Amino acid sequence: MQIFLPVIIVTVIGLIAGLGLALASKFMAVPTDEKQEKVRECLPGANCGACGYSGCDGYAAAVASGEAPPDKCAPGGSSTAVALAELLGVEVNTEPKVAFIACNGSAENTEAKYAYSGMMSCAAANLVQSGPMQCKYGCIGFGDCYKSCPFGAITMQNGRPVICKDICVGCGKCASVCPKSLISIIPKSAKVHVSCANKAKGVQVAKSCKVSCISCQMCAKNCPSGAIEIKDNVAVINYDLCTSCGKCKEVCKRNVIV
Amino acid sequence: MNSLTAIASLLLAGILTNNMVLAKFLGICPFLGVSKKVNTALSMSIAVTLVMVISTAVTYPIYKYILSPKYEYLETVVFILVIAAIVQLIEIFLKKFIKPIYNALGIYLPLITTNCAVLGITMLNITNELSYVESLFNALAAGLGFMLAMLLFSGVRERLETAEIPEFLKGLPITLISASLVSLSFLGFAGIGG
Numbered sequence: 001m002q003i004f005l006p007v008i009i010v011t012v013i014g015l016i017a018g019l020g021l022a023l024a025s026k027f028m029a030v031p032t033d034e035k036q037e038k039v040r041e042c043l044p045g046a047n048c049g050a051c052g053y054s055g056c057d058g059y060a061a062a063v064a065s066g067e068a069p070p071d072k073c074a075p076g077g078s079s080t081a082v083a084l085a086e087l088l089g090v091e092v093n094t095e096p097k098v099a100f101i102a103c104n105g106s107a108e109n110t111e112a113k114y115a116y117s118g119m120m121s122c123a124a125a126n127l128v129q130s131g132p133m134q135c136k137y138g139c140i141g142f143g144d145c146y147k148s149c150p151f152g153a154i155t156m157q158n159g160r161p162v163i164c165k166d167i168c169v170g171c172g173k174c175a176s177v178c179p180k181s182l183i184s185i186i187p188k189s190a191k192v193h194v195s196c197a198n199k200a201k202g203v204q205v206a207k208s209c210k211v212s213c214i215s216c217q218m219c220a221k222n223c224p225s226g227a228i229e230i231k232d233n234v235a236v237i238n239y240d241l242c243t244s245c246g247k248c249k250e251v252c253k254r255n256v257i258v
Numbered sequence: 259m260n261s262l263t264a265i266a267s268l269l270l271a272g273i274l275t276n277n278m279v280l281a282k283f284l285g286i287c288p289f290l291g292v293s294k295k296v297n298t299a300l301s302m303s304i305a306v307t308l309v310m311v312i313s314t315a316v317t318y319p320i321y322k323y324i325l326s327p328k329y330e331y332l333e334t335v336v337f338i339l340v341i342a343a344i345v346q347l348i349e350i351f352l353k354k355f356i357k358p359i360y361n362a363l364g365i366y367l368p369l370i371t372t373n374c375a376v377l378g379i380t381m382l383n384i385t386n387e388l389s390y391v392e393s394l395f396n397a398l399a400a401g402l403g404f405m406l407a408m409l410l411f412s413g414v415r416e417r418l419e420t421a422e423i424p425e426f427l428k429g430l431p432i433t434l435i436s437a438s439l440v441s442l443s444f445l446g447f448a449g450i451g452g
Contacts, residue, residue, distance in 0.1 A: 024350045028350050
């Protein structure tokens with residue numbers, strides 16, 4: 001007999017709590033947008049903020065109400081965009097994108113201007129004489145982009161960040177932290193890239209780095225589809241016109257186009 | 259006047275001398291888990307304070323009028339059950355009526371369901387034989403103490419982000435060492451306020 005009363009007490013308290021919760025969830029239920037929940041289910045849930053909204057929930061609300069286009073989710077890539085477009089009944093143009101670092105100035109190619117011993121962050125180093133490297137446009141190599149990547153797609157090799165194309169989803173976080181604005185988000189299918197961002201004139205550029213664009217115009221002249229032009233003394237590829245023929249790669253004497 | 263002094267001493271003791279995290283070592287998991295940023299630490303501690311006071315308000319009468327004097331051994335089971343239900347109820351309530359707070363507290367509310375600091379304070383109130391009003395203030399003090407510890411420690415951790423830490427101490431080891439140092443500093447309050 002002694003065991004029954006305690007069991008009954010706990011059961012009754014449990015029942016009251018359970019019933020209370022059931023009633024509360026019934027009477028205080030918040031009408032949720034069904035569409036929004038379905039959109040949210042399609043999203044990867046990385047909460048990276050690449051879409052420009054406050055996490056996946058914010059973006060789902062915006063998509064469901066028609067405020068945001070369905071192709072803003074970088075981690076989800078084309079598969080998410082297609083799923084969302086299907087859900088909403090709209091057309092969407094999807095092409096996977098990746099980040100690209102427009103600098104190849106590793107230890108063999110360029111030298112330090114002075115010995116830096118401050119905080120190990122590109123943003124901090126950039127404040128001192130535009131960073132410790134010879135080239136004031138190039139990569140500082142303290143890995144602010146590496147630290148910012150939410151997907152672990154950037155590794156530091158030989159003091160330089162290297163982006164793994166297979167892991168990168170093109171969210172653009174690294175691009176926003178690079179104090180030199182070296183990182184751009186480009187189509188994953190692109191086969192040629194200009195890996196230099198030095199805006200100085202030819203001779204100066206040639207002195208500061210072995211793999212630098214001296215704006216010799218060879219690539220622009222030889223491009224069969226006219227996709228390359230020289231802007232601010234650096235070759236720039238227009239990926240809407242580029243056919244990935246690789247001609248520019250061949251003619252570049254300074255191995256800038258990779 | 260007397261009761262006022264008693265309450266002031268309770269508050270002082272709860273926040274400094276008997277600090278939930280740094281002196282009693284309860285609620286260590288949110289202390290380590292959610293203290294990376296000052297903002298999240300503050301949200302978490304507000305949620306904990308709220309839940310502590312409300313669960314004390316509910317569990318105390320349950321103990322006094324249902325469990326005591328024959329079934330005191332059911333304390334732990336019943337308290338866990340009741341606290342879990344209360345947390346869920348608060349969540350539903352906030353979602354319906356005070357949406358901004360619900361959004362700000364986010365995942366922290368459900369996390370408190372299994373927070374030992376909340377269970378700890380409700381049980382300590384019983385063990386110390388406090389009155390109902392004293393228990394409520396004790397819970398409030400414990401919550402504020404938790405907030406103080408979280409804010410102090412999150413400040414320390416934000417400082418750690420930019421510090422040059424030896425490779426073998428990076429991450430959890432340095433966090434635990436700094437936690438113990440913060441806790442050590444609270445030993446200085448021992449004996450004040452009772």
